Every structure is written in structure tokens, then in C-alpha cells.
Amino acid sequence: MEQEVEEGSGRGGRDIRPLYMRAQDALTQLLAKGGYRPGDKLPPEPELAKQLGVSRATLREVLRALESQGIIVRRRGVGTFVNVPPITVEGGLEVLESLDEIMRRRNKVVRTRDLHIRLEAALPKAAARLGIPEGESVVVISRTRLVDDIPVAWMLDVIPAALVPLEEVKLTFQGSLLDMLRRRGKPIVSYAYTNVLAVDADTALARALEVPEGQSLLFLEQVLYDERSVPVAYERHYFIPGLVRFHVIRK
Numbered sequence: 001m002e003q004e005v006e007e008g009s010g011r012g013g014r015d016i017r018p019l020y021m022r023a024q025d026a027l028t029q030l031l032a033k034g035g036y037r038p039g040d041k042l043p044p045e046p047e048l049a050k051q052l053g054v055s056r057a058t059l060r061e062v063l064r065a066l067e068s069q070g071i072i073v074r075r076r077g078v079g080t081f082v083n084v085p086p087i088t089v090e091g092g093l094e095v096l097e098s099l100d101e102i103m104r105r106r107n108k109v110v111r112t113r114d115l116h117i118r119l120e121a122a123l124p125k126a127a128a129r130l131g132i133p134e135g136e137s138v139v140v141i142s143r144t145r146l147v148d149d150i151p152v153a154w155m156l157d158v159i160p161a162a163l164v165p166l167e168e169v170k171l172t173f174q175g176s177l178l179d180m181l182r183r184r185g186k187p188i189v190s191y192a193y194t195n196v197l198a199v200d201a202d203t204a205l206a207r208a209l210e211v212p213e214g215q216s217l218l219f220l221e222q223v224l225y226d227e228r229s230v231p232v233a234y235e236r237h238y239f240i241p242g243l244v245r246f247h248v249i250r251k
Contacts (some may be wrong), residue, residue, distance in 0.1 A: 009134050023054045023213055024062045031071065031082060042072070042080040068216055070241065075210050093248050096192050097152065098176035099145060106149050112175045114167065115143040119166045124168065126158045129223050129234040137161040141177060144208045152244050154208045158234040177233055178224065187226040189233075194222035196246070216241060 015181050030036075030051070042048060049059040063080060066072045073083045103110045121141045127134040138158050145153040157167070157177040164184070181189050199219045206213040217238045224233040239246075 019054065020058050020061045020065075023052050023208075024065055026052050027062055027066065028071070029217050034084045040082045042082070044079075064212075067212070068241070074212055076206075076212070093194065093196070093246050096178070096189070098178045099147075100176045100179055103147055109149075109173060111146045111149065113144045113146055113151070115141075115173075117141050117166070117173060118172050119161060122158070122160075126234050130158065130160060130231045132160055139164060139166050141169065141173060143175070145175065147244075151209045151240070153237055153239045154205055155238070156236045158199055159232065163232060177235070181224075181232070187230070187232045189224050190227040190229075192222045192224050194220055196220055199238070201238075209238070209240055211240060218244070218246070220246075 006144050018129075027048075036042075043051070045056055045059055049056045052059065052062075063072065063074065067074055070083055073082055074080045118140050120138055121135045122130065122132055122138045124134050126138060127136065130138070131154075132138075137160075139161050141155075141157040141159075143155055144151055145155060149151045159177065164181075169180070172184065178189060181187065197219045199217050200213045201209065201211055201213055201217050203213055205211075205217065206215065207215075211217075220235070220237045220239070222235050223231045224235065226232050
């Protein structure tokens, strides 16, 4: 069994913080002073735990904390990497614009992976948000969005099939439902009502975003409305907080 460094007692100037907190500081310093750059792969867990003088259980706790802060990223079956600098969504939540629009201003390449466009019967929540009968035909769009080939979001959009037919969506959709509707010119999207929540990644989200199951995600649930305040689309977007940040300007 690995021997962890003994916790200090507080006497003689010892550090009395919990071991995982001291180990987290040690790893952060190692990343800062050890020549690591964004994208570099860290040593395997046994080697890293030995360097820090902690057990692998303590190391995993430290890695989870650093991942939630966006300092590192863990890719299942591949390894742990120093994270790239956060991709800040500078438009803010007070402006209704797509991820594609925001990233184009930053000269970032946005790509779509695992795109699925299908016709389904509206489930209770989507039907309620859209103000349509449960079971009515809706077009459901799901996909993973990548910025500079890094997964940053998984998105699901629902729009009434009576509003935009399935075949039209398949022909004109290019990654963003908001952009598609604006190119189409009707319905005119006037505003959105958005809920912002923190959620844990389930198995499907973890696989799509290449993150550990249970990692915290930023969840934006919103309804798009036209100029008459009629709901036209229901969206569920999940973002990796260490890669994408949102801000709100308050006046």
C-alpha cells in the first residue's frame, strides 16, 4: 500500500490543510514550473502519484478538482492533458447569438460531430415549452460541437415539424438552429428565455464530450420566441465549463 505524506499538526509552522489540498497545490506548481504547455500529456497516474507522494485515490481527487477548474482535461482511454486556455464566449448571455457567430469573431474553427436530425413525437417537457400537444411531430437535432477540434458542447434542439419540415432542416442545417432560422427569415427569432444550471455529466454526455462521468457541466435550457412571443424552438445545450465561459452584463 502506498504511504501518503503525513498531515501536519499545525505546530512548528507545518501545513495543517487536508492532504488533497496540499497535493493540489503541489501539482499546480508542477504544471507551472515543470515546463508543461497546453496540450502536453501528464505522466501516468502511478508515476504522478509517486512524484507527489500521495496515493492514487488522493491523486484522483486532485485531478477531479483541477479538471473542474479547467486546468487539465482527462480523455477516457487516452490520458490526462494540460488544458488549452479557456475559450471565452465574449458575447455574453445578454446577446442572442450562436456559438458559431461568437467563435467566428475569434477566428476559431467550429465543427459538428455526431449530427443526428430526426422526426419524433414531442415528449411532455418539449411539448410544454413549445406550447404544442404532446405527441405532435417535432424535428429533433442533436450533435457535439467542437472548437479547434476540441469538444466543448453537446446540443439538442427541438422545433415543431409544422414550422420547419424535416427535409428542409436536413438540407439547410449547418450546426446552429438559430443561424438556420435567421437565414430562412421566418419565423423571426426575437428573443430567448434561458435557464442556466450546473449538472453532472451522465454516461451519454460523458461519452459525447470525452469527459469523466459525473463531471460538472454548464447547462443552458432555453426557448426561442418569435416577435409575437410564440415559442418556436426548445434547446438543451451542455457546455464544458473549463473550455467555455459565459458572462452577463448587469446594469
